[in-house]
Amino acid sequence: MAQNLPQPTEAEMEILQVLWVQGPTSVRTVHEALSDRREVGYTTTLKLMQIMADKGLLRRDTTQRVHIYEAVVSEADTQHQFLSRFVDTIFRGSASQLVMQALGNHQASPTELEKIKDLIERLERDSQGPTK
Amino acid sequence: MAQNLPQPTEAEMEILQVLWVQGPTSVRTVHEALSDRREVGYTTTLKLMQIMADKGLLRRDTTQRVHIYEAVVSEADTQHQFLSRFVDTIFRGSASQLVMQALGNHQASPTELEKIKDLIERLERDSQGPTK
DNA sequence: AAGTATATACGAATCCTTTCGTAAATGCAA
DNA sequence: TTGCATTTACGAAAGGATTCGTATATACTT
Numbered sequence: 001m002a003q004n005l006p007q008p009t010e011a012e013m014e015i016l017q018v019l020w021v022q023g024p025t026s027v028r029t030v031h032e033a034l035s036d037r038r039e040v041g042y043t044t045t046l047k048l049m050q051i052m053a054d055k056g057l058l059r060r061d062t063t064q065r066v067h068i069y070e071a072v073v074s075e076a077d078t079q080h081q082f083l084s085r086f087v088d089t090i091f092r093g094s095a096s097q098l099v100m101q102a103l104g105n106h107q108a109s110p111t112e113l114e115k116i117k118d119l120i121e122r123l124e125r126d127s128q129g130p131t132k
Numbered sequence: 133m134a135q136n137l138p139q140p141t142e143a144e145m146e147i148l149q150v151l152w153v154q155g156p157t158s159v160r161t162v163h164e165a166l167s168d169r170r171e172v173g174y175t176t177t178l179k180l181m182q183i184m185a186d187k188g189l190l191r192r193d194t195t196q197r198v199h200i201y202e203a204v205v206s207e208a209d210t211q212h213q214f215l216s217r218f219v220d221t222i223f224r225g226s227a228s229q230l231v232m233q234a235l236g237n238h239q240a241s242p243t244e245l246e247k248i249k250d251l252i253e254r255l256e257r258d259s260q261g262p263t264k
Numbered sequence: 265a266a267g268t269a270t271a272t273a274c275g276a277a278t279c280c281t282t283t284c285g286t287a288a289a290t291g292c293a294a
Numbered sequence: 295t296t297g298c299a300t301t302t303a304c305g306a307a308a309g310g311a312t313t314c315g316t317a318t319a320t321a322c323t324t
Binding site: 009012040042044047048051 | 312316319
């Protein structure tokens with residue numbers, strides 16, 4: 001069933017971001033969202049989305065004149081995919097080192113910090129309890 | 133003084149990893165470390181390191197026949213550079229979301245979890261105190 | 265029907281990274 | 295000195311991502 005989709009490239013990530021927020025939509029909508037962030041030609045966006053459809057990253061409905069594209073991969077799965085790779089290549093596999101850096105360098109609101117603390121406590125409790 | 137060095141590529145990161153561990157050393161040493169991980173030609177490693185020196189990522193001493201290369205950028209700075217970019221492009225700027233995923237998906241030892249909790253508590257205390 | 269606007273299709277140019285073949289320089293050993 | 299091993303220098307090929315020009319199709323308006 002679900003099989004190996006390629007890792008999205010950087011430009012492809014931009015498009016996925018839009019689709020995750022907007023849901024299934026046309027090239028024009030995606031293109032306009034991208035244009036807010038940087039200069040880019042319409043056919044560039046189109047081509048990219050066609051390539052992504054070929055790769056299996058997007059699914060498209062071509063029954064209407066205006067094709068509707070939809071992300072096949074979920075945001076969470078994609079983040080997970082990138083994260084593993086990132087931890088390995090940049091932090092030599094040490095997730096906790098990454099976490100320390102991320103917390104140190106970036107702002108996190110008190111609420112978010114609380115949530116993270118809760119998560120840690122849950123992890124600690126689980127690691128004491130039966131693993132099986 | 134220190135100015136904008138380019139973001140290292142993936143292959144360049146592998147070389148930097150070796151140099152961060154070994155300290156300043158020859159192409160041969162780096163090449164042998166890389167060879168442990170994957171098949172790669174000597175001149176490939178050489179060329180890459182020459183390019184990196186051109187870009188300013190490495191510094192080299194050419195007074196001896198065997199040139200000695202040294203990383204200009206520190207591991208921590210490089211991690212920070214990648215992390216900002218990564219949080220933006222993959223996690224839409226939410227560092228805490230990244231932290232949650234990293235903690236959830238990867239193993240962290242009890243000791244590491246403790247360290248992270250300490251850091252959070254320190255951050256919480258600081259955010260109450262005077263920012264200035 | 266003709267003209268206009270908007271859509272998709274296709275191919276190619278460009279740019280960057282990665283790889284490596286080949287040549288030239290250097291040092292060492294016989 | 296001659297030959298061998300090791301090193302650096304250089305150029306270019308190969309592969310992939312990105313961009314966009316141009317052609318073609320489709321719908322709508324007048």
